[in-house]
Amino acid sequence: MKHTKIIDCTIRDGGLVNNWDFSVEFVQDLYNGLNDAGVEYMEIGYKNSAKLLNATEPNPWRFLDDQFLKEIIPEKKFTKLSALVDIGRVDPNDVLPREESILDMIRVACYVREVDKGLELIQMFHDRGYETSLNIMALSSAPEHQLIEAFEMVKESPVDVVYIVDSFGSLDPSDIEHQVKKFQAMLPNKQLGIHNHNNMQLAFANTITAMRNGVTFLDSSVYGMGRAAGNCNTELLVSYIPKTTYELKPVLGVIEKHMLDMRQKWEWGYIIPYMISGVLNEHPRVAMAHRSSPDRDKFVEFYDKVTTPEASLAPV
Amino acid sequence: MKHTKIIDCTIRDGGLVNNWDFSVEFVQDLYNGLNDAGVEYMEIGYKNSAKLLNATEPNPWRFLDDQFLKEIIPEKKFTKLSALVDIGRVDPNDVLPREESILDMIRVACYVREVDKGLELIQMFHDRGYETSLNIMALSSAPEHQLIEAFEMVKESPVDVVYIVDSFGSLDPSDIEHQVKKFQAMLPNKQLGIHNHNNMQLAFANTITAMRNGVTFLDSSVYGMGRAAGNCNTELLVSYIPKTTYELKPVLGVIEKHMLDMRQKWEWGYIIPYMISGVLNEHPRVAMAHRSSPDRDKFVEFYDKVTTPEASLAPV
Structure with missing residues (x-):
């Protein structure tokens, strides 16, 4: 487990909960807290293009800017920074050579x-x-032959x-073990990573199952903050993984100072409609x-809606 | 998995959260909901002795009375009823022959x-x-030689x-697998059960790990209600286990009608001090x-308190 690396996705995946409404103070406290906790990476947002997404509002954690990042994190420490991009939403011209970026x-x-x-x-980014x-x-709904073709290119x-990304939070530890073995067999020359969602309260269990099977990059977020049911909790990984460089206390400090209030204001975690979408292996968007509707606590009605045959034909 | 049985402990273990302050209506709705969901057993409380516990207040779910039970559940259905007793707190004279009881x-x-x-x-109860x-x-802190002696008698x-009871919520799926194999090897003539706590968000994962390894009696509670971090969630088991007799909807009905309000009034679940006590393999009483103190959200302070060497010497 000494090769294990945690990538904290609080800002990036948590931003899907609150439209990246994070204060600079919070992002700085999080960076310092993760650094003190020995967390290897912090994913500080998306590096997508505001222009390509026709964004009318500024959104610094969704459209990361190198100059801005250098201002708010003037001193780079142990924790590395990562950014996520989406196909068709990133303009490669926005990505500086690494030596000019703090990413x-x-x-x-x-x-x-x-x-x-x-x-x-x-x-391009590698170069x-x-x-x-x-x-x-959305691995859980990918056809096998597409995966095999994809792996040939990836290799x-x-x-x-x-x-391995369990986007819908529908996989269990034995599914994860199966996926990891398949990825290892087909990509023997690559390191593997895991990103889980907590719809069925399995994100942490799935992540440690992946780790025991040789996966080295583990995604998580503080207090589980992430879209819908959220992610594997950083504080659980830091507590659990027997790596002497990990410290729980700085993560507790971030939770105590920020996350309790944020959880009051925004919603994520184990919530029944997300549990249902996980069980049904569906994207959480309907949930x-x-x-967000006045019927939010009508669970039986929601269950009926998503399990009637018409529901699966409805456009989403 | 067709031999799997769920024992819902909402009233019994949940009572440790709210001093068994459950209305008769709730208990009846829960019984009917579990029955409609196909849950095999409902643990309707403790059958301890009010006299032996010097109780001054009536507490019908803590001191179960057969006559009272027959009044509130006049029609016994598919779901069986169970009661828990503690050594030294039960008066065997209170336990009627089974044919005179609805337990x-x-x-x-x-x-x-x-x-x-x-x-x-x-x-005595068997007879x-x-x-x-x-x-x-408290299996996680039981010395091995005591376990071996105990198994000899149990056999x-x-x-x-x-x-197998993970009282402190400190075990992970591989610990559970290890315990199950040990129990199976030493008690080949007994069925096994599992009761997990959710301190590290592993109660459900541990329960399904036990099931895959041959454990047939699975404890859970609706919406996870149970002492401190609570239990494995009944709604997750009913969704997950591929047994055609299980129905999720009646459990959702109970959650929607009762559990959301109850969770506002009383506290259980994934809460940082309980996570810490799970990680440290400690009884949750300090957490x-x-x-219950004004410092309830001071997590760093709590962590310092329970991890300083003096803490473990303090009387509890």
Whole structure:
């Protein structure tokens, strides 16, 4: 486990909860807390293009800017910084050579059918000096033959880490073990990463199962903050993994100072409609819409809606 | 998994959260909901003795009375009823022969050092016609030689089910697998049960790990309600276990009608001081006291308190 690395995604995945409404103070406290806790990476947001997304409002953690990052983190410490990009939403011209940026790693999220496009971006970022990862989303519904084709391309690429992403929070520890073995067999030359969602309260269990099976990059977020049911909790990983460099206390400090209030203001975690979407292996968007409606606590109604045959045909 | 049985402990273990302040309506709705969900057992409380506990207030779910039970559950359905008793707190004279009671199962909780006393009670309840289980608590801190001696006695007893109880919520899936294999090897003639706490968000993962390894009696509670971090969630088991008789919807109905309000009024679940006590393999009582104090959200202070060397010497 000494090769294990935690990537804290509080800002990036948590931003999907609150539209990245994070104060500079919070992001700075989080960086310092993660650094003191010995967490290896902090994913400080998305490096997508405001122009490509027709964004009308500034959103510094969604459209990361190197100059701004250097201002708010004037002193880079042990914890490295990463950014996530989406296919078709990133303008490669926005990505400086690594020596001019304080980012260390660029991660590319893509569906299995777009792996070729993902790998083009990876090649570009790799050539600019970054560590790279390819995060294959919605794995639980990817057809096997697409995965096999994708792996053939991935094997030949310079990508450092390939992620298993349980986007819908529908996998259990034995599914994770199965996926890890498949990825290892088909990508023997790559490090693997894992990103879980907590719909069925399995994010932490799935993450440590992946770790025991040889996965080295573990995604998490403080107090589990992330879209819908949220992620594996950073404080649990830091407590659990027997690595002498990890310290729980600085993470507790961040939770105490910030996360309790944030959890009052915004919602994530084990919430029944998200549990249901996990069980049904569905994207959480229908459940998120339900939680934003006046019927948010009508669980039986929600269950009926998503389990009637028409529901699965409805456009989402 | 067709031999799997769920024992819902909402009233019994949840009562440790709210001093069994459950309305008759709630208990009836829960019984009907669990029955409609196909849950095999409902633990409707403790059958301890008010006299032996010097109780001054009536507490119907802590001191179960057969006559009262028959009044509130006039029609027994599919779901069986169980009660828990503690060594030294139960008066065997209070336990009627099974044919005069609506209880089906009596479970005896004990520490490994008192297994002999537990088995005396088991023999008595077995002779009166009940299904029985022995629930060995605080397993994570039981010395190995005591366990081996205890198993020798258990093997010869008529007890139907022997429980692995993770009282402190400190075990992970691989610990559970190890314990299950040990219990199976030493008690080949007994069915096994599992009772987990959710301090590290592992109660559900640990329960399904136990199930995959052959454990047949699975404890849970609706919305996880149970002491401190609570238990494995009944709604997760009912969703997850591929048994055609299980239905999620009736459990959702109970959560929607009752549990959200109850969770506002009383506290259980993934709460940082309980996470810390799980990680440290400690009884949650110090964390519970902290949560009842004005410093309840001072997590760093709590962590310092329980990790300084003096803390572990303090009387509890």
